[in-house]
Amino acid sequence: VTYQVAGPVAGPIVGMVGGGQLARMTAPAAVPLGIRFRVLAEAPDSSAAQVAAEVEVGDHRDPEAVARFAKGCDVVTFDHEHVPTELLHRLEDAGVAVRPGPAALVHAQDKRVMRERLTAAGLPCPRWRPVGSVADVVAFAGEVGWPVVLKSTRGGYDGKGVWTVGEERAVERVLGAAGGGLLVEERVEFTRELAVLVARSPCGQAAVYPVVETVQVDGICREVVAPAPGIAEDHALAAQQAALRVAGELGVTGVMAVEMFDTADGVLVNELAMRPHNSGHWTIDGAVTSQFEQHLRAVVDLPLGATTPHAPYAVMVNVLGGDYPDLYPAFRHCMARDPGLRIHVYGKQVRRGRKVGHVTVLGGDLDRLRERARHAAGYLRGEVTE
Ligand SMILES: Nc1ncnc2c1ncn2[C@@H]1O[C@H](COP(=O)(O)OP(=O)(O)OP(=O)(O)O)[C@@H](O)[C@H]1O
Ligand SMILES: [Mg+2]
DSSP states (O other): OOOSOOSSSOOOEEEEEOOSHHHHHHHHHHTTTTOEEEEEESSTTSTTTTTOSEEEEOOTTOHHHHHHHHHTOSEEEESSSOSOHHHHHHHHHTTOOBSSOHHHHHHHHBHHHHHHHHHHTTOOOOOEEEEOSHHHHHHHHHHHOSOEEEEESBSOBTTBTEEEEOSHHHHHHHHHHOOSOEEEEEOOOOSEEEEEEEEEOTTSOEEEOOOEEEEEETTEEEEEEESOTTOOHHHHHHHHHHHHHHHHHHTOOEEEEEEEEEETTEEEEEEEEOSOOGGGTHHHHHBSSOHHHHHHHHHTTOOOOOOOBSSSEEEEEEEEOOSOSOSGGGHHHHHHHOTTOEEEEOOOOOOTTOEEEEEEEEESOHHHHHHHHHHHHHHHHTSOOO
8 A cells, every 4th residue: 555654664554443342452463563553433432442542533324534534544444344335435436445345345244245145156155045024034944944043134243133033923023123134044053153264465365364163152252262173174174265265256355254154064154254353363362463463464465474373272262241340350360370361351341241351372282271261251250259
């Protein structure tokens, strides 16, 4: 990219729309590279606004606020997928480097667009169909069997906008309550959930991280193990190849996570996230290049970094809001018990079930790593008391 400011280290200015924990964790990754990092935050006290040197406060749905923010940046990228696609098309038409661009990003915003495109490209997906009525869903369930999974095409996150339904009356309830477009999928009998993180730059270079296992509880990611323990080599390779193909097909720039289901017959694509992702938090402590640095490198079109892990296993456990309004008092005990523990907190108001931080441990003994990471996450939220 061309950049605006010359200095002892004249680097580009990357602007991230959204001030959540992903922007917060991108800020320190910009520092060693001398990349100036700016954030368009929803509020002055949002997670990233607390740590980024250059913060603007504004609404990501407001075309003027986003355009004004973009004027001060060489590249615009995202902490979330909620900026309206149309707004981004207009920015791009006005000459702003939007990465990922709206033509790619829409596949992470709209599950129907994503399913259509991946199906057309021959990528393995669950059987699915767009639906508009109870009868559509019942007909689909007649073909694939109950239960089925209903999904809002837009706006879902952390399992909001996803409903498993076992009979017609449950379908009626969901259709009555959910606004907007819906699709239905077969309920996949997966053995586990996987995610593959890739990065792709405008020049077309791509890099892929090891396949990880993700554990979801009530639709929220709880735990990530890298690499996915005991994964068959052909499944891992197929998963990585599928993710690289998606990145190339869609012309993604930046980091993308492809969420997948592992099944007896191979891997199926669940959904896409075009930004750093919870399944890649382990890379901060556990890989040569963190996903946040990789995202920065990709959006400014620098060569990508090595994705090599530092240890045989990394285990990351999310800290969900629990009993303690303040996480800090628990640090002393966790740190004293486990000097190898890596703690990351997001500066967010603690609310029950909300992602407020994560912990990572690295090593070779997977059972022991799980015990250490779960203990720390449990202690931080007040679930474990010794
Ligand atoms: N077709 C399916 N079959 C079985 N389980 C499913 C299916 N689709 C979704 N799920 C379950 O629901 C979870 C959430 O679904 P999905 O990832 O599509 O929704 P989301 O709310 O957009 O997620 P995210 O929080 O990752 O943005 C999945 O991680 C998986 O556990
Ligand atoms: Mg998901």
